[in-house]
Amino acid sequence: MTVTEDRPSYKWVGTRPIRHDGYDKVVGKARFAADLNLPGQLHAAILRSPHGHARILSIDTSTAEAMPGVKAVVTAADFPALDVGNPEHDVAMNLMARDVVLYVGHALAAVAASTRAEAQAAAAAIEVEYELLPVVLSLDESMADGAPLVNDDNRTAFSGSDEPSNLATVTPLERGDVDGAFEAADLIVEREFDTAWVHQGYIEPHACVVDVGADGKADIWASSQGHFRVRSQTAAVLGWDTARVKVTPAEIGGGFGGKTTIYLEPVAARLSEKSGRPVKITMSRDEVLRATGPAPASKARIRIAATNDGELTAIDGWIGYAVGCTNDMAGFIGAMSVASYRFPNLKLEAVAALTNTPKSAAYRAPSAPQAAFAIESVIDEIAQLLEMDPIDLRLKNAVVEGDPTAMGSPHPRIGFVECLEAIRDSDHYRSPVPEGTARGVGSGFWFNIGEQSSATVNLNEDGTATVITGSPDIGGSRASMALMAAEELGIDVYRITPVVADTESVGFTDVTEGSRATFATGMAVVNACRELIDQLKTRAATILGVEADAVDWVDGAAVAEDKDPLPLADITAKAKSTGGPLTVTASLNAGGAGPSFAVHCCDVAVDEETGQVTVLRYTTAQDAGTAIHPSYVEGQMQGGTAQGIGWALNEEYVYDDDGTMLNASFLDYRVPVASDLPMIETIIVEVPNPAHPYGVRGVGETGIVPPMATIANAVSRATGARLTSLPMSPPKVLAVLDDR
Amino acid sequence: MPRAHLMTPHRRFTGGEGVIEVDGATVGAMIAELDRRFPGLGEMLTKGASAAVDGLIHAEPEYLAVDPDADVYFVAPLTGG
Numbered sequence: 001m002t003v004t005e006d007r008p009s010y011k012w013v014g015t016r017p018i019r020h021d022g023y024d025k026v027v028g029k030a031r032f033a034a035d036l037n038l039p040g041q042l043h044a045a046i047l048r049s050p051h052g053h054a055r056i057l058s059i060d061t062s063t064a065e066a067m068p069g070v071k072a073v074v075t076a077a078d079f080p081a082l083d084v085g086n087p088e089h090d091v092a093m094n095l096m097a098r099d100v101v102l103y104v105g106h107a108l109a110a111v112a113a114s115t116r117a118e119a120q121a122a123a124a125a126i127e128v129e130y131e132l133l134p135v136v137l138s139l140d141e142s143m144a145d146g147a148p149l150v151n152d153d154n155r156t157a158f159s160g161s162d163e164p165s166n167l168a169t170v171t172p173l174e175r176g177d178v179d180g181a182f183e184a185a186d187l188i189v190e191r192e193f194d195t196a197w198v199h200q201g202y203i204e205p206h207a208c209v210v211d212v213g214a215d216g217k218a219d220i221w222a223s224s225q226g227h228f229r230v231r232s233q234t235a236a237v238l239g240w241d242t243a244r245v246k247v248t249p250a251e252i253g254g255g256f257g258g259k260t261t262i263y264l265e266p267v268a269a270r271l272s273e274k275s276g277r278p279v280k281i282t283m284s285r286d287e288v289l290r291a292t293g294p295a296p297a298s299k300a301r302i303r304i305a306a307t308n309d310g311e312l313t314a315i316d317g318w319i320g321y322a323v324g325c326t327n328d329m330a331g332f333i334g335a336m337s338v339a340s341y342r343f344p345n346l347k348l349e350a351v352a353a354l355t356n357t358p359k360s361a362a363y364r365a366p367s368a369p370q371a372a373f374a375i376e377s378v379i380d381e382i383a384q385l386l387e388m389d390p391i392d393l394r395l396k397n398a399v400v401e402g403d404p405t406a407m408g409s410p411h412p413r414i415g416f417v418e419c420l421e422a423i424r425d426s427d428h429y430r431s432p433v434p435e436g437t438a439r440g441v442g443s444g445f446w447f448n449i450g451e452q453s454s455a456t457v458n459l460n461e462d463g464t465a466t467v468i469t470g471s472p473d474i475g476g477s478r479a480s481m482a483l484m485a486a487e488e489l490g491i492d493v494y495r496i497t498p499v500v501a502d503t504e505s506v507g508f509t510d511v512t513e514g515s516r517a518t519f520a521t522g523m524a525v526v527n528a529c530r531e532l533i534d535q536l537k538t539r540a541a542t543i544l545g546v547e548a549d550a551v552d553w554v555d556g557a558a559v560a561e562d563k564d565p566l567p568l569a570d571i572t573a574k575a576k577s578t579g580g581p582l583t584v585t586a587s588l589n590a591g592g593a594g595p596s597f598a599v600h601c602c603d604v605a606v607d608e609e610t611g612q613v614t615v616l617r618y619t620t621a622q623d624a625g626t627a628i629h630p631s632y633v634e635g636q637m638q639g640g641t642a643q644g645i646g647w648a649l650n651e652e653y654v655y656d657d658d659g660t661m662l663n664a665s666f667l668d669y670r671v672p673v674a675s676d677l678p679m680i681e682t683i684i685v686e687v688p689n690p691a692h693p694y695g696v697r698g699v700g701e702t703g704i705v706p707p708m709a710t711i712a713n714a715v716s717r718a719t720g721a722r723l724t725s726l727p728m729s730p731p732k733v734l735a736v737l738d739d740r
Numbered sequence: 741m742p743r744a745h746l747m748t749p750h751r752r753f754t755g756g757e758g759v760i761e762v763d764g765a766t767v768g769a770m771i772a773e774l775d776r777r778f779p780g781l782g783e784m785l786t787k788g789a790s791a792a793v794d795g796l797i798h799a800e801p802e803y804l805a806v807d808p809d810a811d812v813y814f815v816a817p818l819t820g821g
């Protein structure tokens with residue numbers, strides 16, 4: 001179901017063709033990084049720290065080097081020591097510990113051998129002497145007076161201080177008269193919240209194959225959200241020129257923000273360089289959970305003031321993010337995510353603090369879900385206390401174009417009100433709440449970003465086209481690029497082949513994050529097509545014997561007065577005689593990414609004997625701007641929701657006192673499976689982004705922001721007690737039920 | 741003259757002032773002038789901010805032209821997943 005506002009009609013945009021890469025993925029022919037094998041290839045294993053924090057006194061690799069099949073061993077000594085100020089310092093430190101290990105799972109050494117078993121055996125034979133250091137595992141411990149330093153290299157960003165600190169960022173935001181607003185309030189609700197570390201849970205573990213040739217150049221095949229970033233980070237960590245590294249993007253089996261950085265490639269490259277053989281590294285699930293970035297755990301205190309008629313007059317809050325072992329901007333970004341309501345008076349502080357846990361990473365809309373869980377829960381409680389419909393309360397306070405974000409800048413045209421109205425008018429919300437269940441509502445928001453993209457469009461001699469981009473296809477972007485090109489050129493979408501090219505075959509393209517690929521890379525495709533059409537019109541004018549400005553481009557053909565239309569294929573067939581190949585490359589740094597809002601609604605049942613929460617019905621409405629391929633927009637909405645349900649009900653890292661994760665497998669770290677979920681109903685709202693030629697906003701991130709609050713609000717209404725701690729696992733729900 | 745709108749973390753350099761008129765034909769020129777008047781602010785605006793001009797957020801906007809009556813909002817350097 002789609003709700004469309006002010007949107008032109010298109011021939012191809014908004015249709016649902018089978019994705020160009022679909023057949024290969026369905027029959028198993030698509031090649032992911034772990035599928036690739038090269039002649040003479042070695043397999044690598046990584047030795048990881050068993051301690052949460054320790055000084056490395058010595059590493060003895062001599063026994064490992066003499067073991068059967070072993071061809072190369074590396075430690076931090078095989079990599080240049082980057083200055084603390086180097087932008088990739090933390091990436092390098094995380095790839096291979098130097099002097100100190102900062103979390104259980106931190107890489108210490110790697111071995112390349114003829115078989116994986118030989119590599120694993122040799123890695124286990126490496127002898128390491130440690131001096132144990134205090135382990136810091138929580139926000140409270142990290143921020144306590146006199147807390148041990150997690151990472152001596154950390155400085156609080158933008159503080160002006162050069163003193164080591166556990167604080168990564170401290171971000172205050174203020175406007176208006178908060179104290180006065182609370183004094184004048186009719187109603188004040190204040191709550192404290194906490195959320196656990198959660199992993200993105202992508203199905204495909206990190207993997208790469210690297211072959212360093214005799215010329216010293218590295219060929220890398222890797223799964224990532226941005227192979228140009230793999231190239232730049234790998235080169236930086238190795239101390240190489242970028243031109244020594246070529247990265248070919250493998251298909252990606254899920255990323256969700258977790259594959260925007262590297263963990264393996266420089267290690268494989270150095271092993272390949274030392275051994276003279278290609279080297280493959282594939283993480284196990286245990287390694288993925290212990291050594292790659294989860295989303296930060298958080299704590300929050302939120303206080304909101306309201307009038308009796310439901311006007312939200314002030315918010316006063318603090319939110320802290322535990323970001324793992326290195327500096328992270330989670331707190332800085334999290335502070336910005338309070339942007340859905342006008343709040344004339346606002347005082348927030350967001351803090352990010354270090355812990356002896358893996359370096360955290362983005363998870364769809366980074367830092368926003370934790371903040372939204374807290375704020376949307378308090379707003380729901382206000383609606384309950386005022387006996388207002390929760391959507392009416394939100395409509396009364398929702399931001400519209402021109403209202404300030406938390407950063408102060410005015411919102412551009414946005415579709416929050418339209419999303420609220422879409423849920424309010426949905427079959428789900430208009431249906432009675434079933435007996436024995438309760439209903440919750442929540443909302444969320446993400447800015448989205450633009451950044452740099454390139455696209456090359458080649459017209460072939462028979463009138464088909466190749467669209468080449470540098471954005472890995474993590475959510476159906478090949479189909480979206482082909483649809484926009486088909487709309488521009490006026491040819492069938494299946495006469496277009498979308499290609500994701502390696503770093504030497506397409507212009508620089510930033511990593512696929514911030515829901516930017518269809519927005520920014522799509523804009524590059526559109527620009528390239530429009531320049532091609534100008535060329536086609538000029539070629540057509542030559543063929544038709546008219547002036548170039550007498551030619552229009554209509555539905556895939558050149559049209560001139562008193563001439564028969566000249567289809568694209570008739571022009572490309574004469575390319576050689578009219579000036580040569582028809583090809584255009586467009587590059588840009590896209591500004592004007594359009595914020596996307598979502599509103600969710602769910603019905604839950606709570607088993608009062610076991611504490612189990614079952615989600616019975618779930619509907620999501622989200623502003624896509626324009627849905628280029630609605631099926632993949634719906635897929636993003638459903639995927640974000642499914643992951644959010646896991647975040648809400650089941651998922652959490654469980655650590656022992658030494659920082660060892662106790663549930664590092666999908667048996668014990670329980671993500672939702674199909675049988676846990678209802679069919680997630682979707683309503684695509686289309687309020688076009690005026691800064692994009694087709695109105696695209698980007699849809700990949702917002703979907704994970706509302707689910708935790710939406711479910712918590714439903715569970716709280718079902719139980720009569722406010723749930724403030726994630727996950728709402730059966731023991732926690734039972735404890736809340738017992739305390740009623 | 742263009743107006744620079746600063747987020748709360750930037751205002752420790754300006755004595756709490758949130759909106760400052762500052763001459764400059766580009767965002768970069770505005771940042772340079774702000775740094776001259778408020779030493780240290782330039783680095784934070786360069787490394788720790790994007791800019792919203794005419795409602796559009798731009799990353800690394802150093803050479804982005806601004807009109808004489810423009811409102812330039814320095815906002816967080818947004819990323820994503």
